[in-house]
Amino acid sequence: MRVTTRFQLAAAVAAVGVLLAPAAQAVPSFARQTGMACAACHTVFPELTHFGRVFKANGYVLDNLKQVRAVNSERQQLLSLSQLPTFSIMTQISYTTLNKRLPDETNPAAPGLTQNGTAGFPQQLSLFYAGKIAPHFGVFSQITYGNDSGTIGIDNTDLRFAKLIVLPGKNTLTYGLSLNNNPTVQDLWNSTPAWGFPYDASNAVVSPLAATQIDGTLAQSVAGLTGYLYYDESLYVEFGGYRSAPQGQTNALTGQAGPLDGTFSNVIEGFAPYWRLAYEYDWRANSLEVGTYGADFKLYPGGGTALTGPDNRFADVAEDFQYQYVGEQNIVTVAGTHIHENMNLGASYLAGAAANRSDSLNTTRIWANYFYERRYGGQIGWFSTTGTTDTALYPPSATPPCTNSAGTSIACGVVTSANGSPDTDGLIGEVSYLPWLNVRLSLQYTHYTKFNGASNNYDGEGRNASDNDSLYFLLWYAF
Amino acid sequence: MYIHQTVRTWLRRGFLAAFAAMFTFASLPSGAQGAPTPPQQAPQLAIAVCGTCHGVDGNSINPMFPRLAGQKAWYIKQQLKEFRAQTRGDPYAVAYMWGMANQLSNATIDALANYFSHQTPGPGTPHSPAVIAQGRAIFEHGIPTQGVPACAACHGPQALGTNLFPRLAGQHAEYILKQLQSFQNNMRKVAIMHGVAQTLHKSQMKEVADYLESLP
Numbered sequence: 001m002r003v004t005t006r007f008q009l010a011a012a013v014a015a016v017g018v019l020l021a022p023a024a025q026a027v028p029s030f031a032r033q034t035g036m037a038c039a040a041c042h043t044v045f046p047e048l049t050h051f052g053r054v055f056k057a058n059g060y061v062l063d064n065l066k067q068v069r070a071v072n073s074e075r076q077q078l079l080s081l082s083q084l085p086t087f088s089i090m091t092q093i094s095y096t097t098l099n100k101r102l103p104d105e106t107n108p109a110a111p112g113l114t115q116n117g118t119a120g121f122p123q124q125l126s127l128f129y130a131g132k133i134a135p136h137f138g139v140f141s142q143i144t145y146g147n148d149s150g151t152i153g154i155d156n157t158d159l160r161f162a163k164l165i166v167l168p169g170k171n172t173l174t175y176g177l178s179l180n181n182n183p184t185v186q187d188l189w190n191s192t193p194a195w196g197f198p199y200d201a202s203n204a205v206v207s208p209l210a211a212t213q214i215d216g217t218l219a220q221s222v223a224g225l226t227g228y229l230y231y232d233e234s235l236y237v238e239f240g241g242y243r244s245a246p247q248g249q250t251n252a253l254t255g256q257a258g259p260l261d262g263t264f265s266n267v268i269e270g271f272a273p274y275w276r277l278a279y280e281y282d283w284r285a286n287s288l289e290v291g292t293y294g295a296d297f298k299l300y301p302g303g304g305t306a307l308t309g310p311d312n313r314f315a316d317v318a319e320d321f322q323y324q325y326v327g328e329q330n331i332v333t334v335a336g337t338h339i340h341e342n343m344n345l346g347a348s349y350l351a352g353a354a355a356n357r358s359d360s361l362n363t364t365r366i367w368a369n370y371f372y373e374r375r376y377g378g379q380i381g382w383f384s385t386t387g388t389t390d391t392a393l394y395p396p397s398a399t400p401p402c403t404n405s406a407g408t409s410i411a412c413g414v415v416t417s418a419n420g421s422p423d424t425d426g427l428i429g430e431v432s433y434l435p436w437l438n439v440r441l442s443l444q445y446t447h448y449t450k451f452n453g454a455s456n457n458y459d460g461e462g463r464n465a466s467d468n469d470s471l472y473f474l475l476w477y478a479f
Numbered sequence: 480m481y482i483h484q485t486v487r488t489w490l491r492r493g494f495l496a497a498f499a500a501m502f503t504f505a506s507l508p509s510g511a512q513g514a515p516t517p518p519q520q521a522p523q524l525a526i527a528v529c530g531t532c533h534g535v536d537g538n539s540i541n542p543m544f545p546r547l548a549g550q551k552a553w554y555i556k557q558q559l560k561e562f563r564a565q566t567r568g569d570p571y572a573v574a575y576m577w578g579m580a581n582q583l584s585n586a587t588i589d590a591l592a593n594y595f596s597h598q599t600p601g602p603g604t605p606h607s608p609a610v611i612a613q614g615r616a617i618f619e620h621g622i623p624t625q626g627v628p629a630c631a632a633c634h635g636p637q638a639l640g641t642n643l644f645p646r647l648a649g650q651h652a653e654y655i656l657k658q659l660q661s662f663q664n665n666m667r668k669v670a671i672m673h674g675v676a677q678t679l680h681k682s683q684m685k686e687v688a689d690y691l692e693s694l695p
Contacts, residue, residue: 034579035579035581037573037575051531054531064578064581065582166526170535172530233531328543
């Protein structure tokens, strides 16, 4: 039972991670390094413009600062270091209310309701070093304090080596390597999960149970090395692999960071391949990208069982598109992605953590943004996850008093599914005002039409999907 | 053990050496790596960095960014030096080019100007004949009742520019409109153009901008 519980817990935590996946960040570090305003690389942060994509593909190394240099007698550059370090800080301060308060079972004998209205002060505080390290070597690195963890941890990281060559006919070819800790964090478009919609999200809401692996589930717990080609700033091909690189856990025997053993959960077996193919067409102030991406993760459940024997396989194949119009005053973005995941849950099925040997999940998100003069704007998006009904993977509420066999208190409902279905869909609407380019005030409303399998009484405890609707106010700034 | 054997095999075969060669930090920067850029690299810099916005051959596709192909070399040099000195104050100059030109040496500026001035300008962009006729009238004869002189008098009858005035033919209409507005409100301080644009209405600016964009 321990295995079951831990797997479910891991799945739930992973799912929660998705909607919490902190949103992408724009970094003043890059503005400091290039001397260019945010508008060069971003429509409105964190969304990238074409120039921003090219800057990223070329390794974050474009700089217009005075350098400390060293060369040898063959004129090879041994050092090219900005005289000022390109650090920056980002803060998110938020206030979130839920449509209906959650049950509070702190004392099962006298249940109550939670306080509504969560102040995140800060919700998140991040320190970045982002920019050039050496002539062809750059980094986007972030460490983050979150009020949920109460600790400082590694956040999105993307180390790049890139070189550009000019081909006959003046076409350009950039080739490079990315060493990163979140599949798609290295991607150039905002239609893929790591930097995608919603660009900001509360961490004081109820998140649905199901999410695909490539959709942020493995963020910051993997290490990936990918190689890419970027031809003529339009055709992008990338291939690489990810290996587990968990944080904050140790080998049970040695007490050291590794080797990984059965203490760890959802450990990638070997390397998980990752691939990406995208094409962008630009005309006048418009750009249109269509692409596909995916990965194949074989995971040992771990969490109390040795990392051998049957595994769970998650094969993710996704498509995405992004249209942008970046005009003098008006900026419009329409983007979307669809992720299909085939799950072969050999390990979980044997352990009783999945009712089916194989399941599937489909996640779709489509959204549109509009901004006027990069100052006033809004976003609306639709999201949907559908999948195979699996009463063990998406478990129903426990019987009160809501403790598991180990005596640990677990939720009686809310984060469960009465019918074992992961189906969730809804809408997010947001209005934003940017008094300055690096300060954003947003008011966001999330409405669920379906949550964990049903619109009404989805958890069997009387909670409706729309009870999880939330109103989120965010002050987001970076400097 | 297997991985150790594999590494030894690779070493024997020189794969790692080849790999290292591919990613070696060869010679001087490819242009995107800061200042001072050696002047002999200007075409590389022009294509790899400037080209992202202005087009690799100076024929930008995005009307926010001016076309530089065939522009007078002296004018490109002058503008780059104004960006570097942070004296050209129209919004896009401030947001983009102040930073971009920050560390350019005079020699690099000369080489960039040389590169773009020798590129072949693209064909003009068609507009409605009625608008073009209006714009052409302003360009060739000015608007005497508003005290607006003929643009052609300085920029040349085909708007190809001279040793004192820049080329305007084939330039993006949106860019010309934005510049005329910046001259008018003095964000871009050029006394002669402030005088010219002072009384122009937006519709007139647009007509002349469309006409200029239609020219090859």
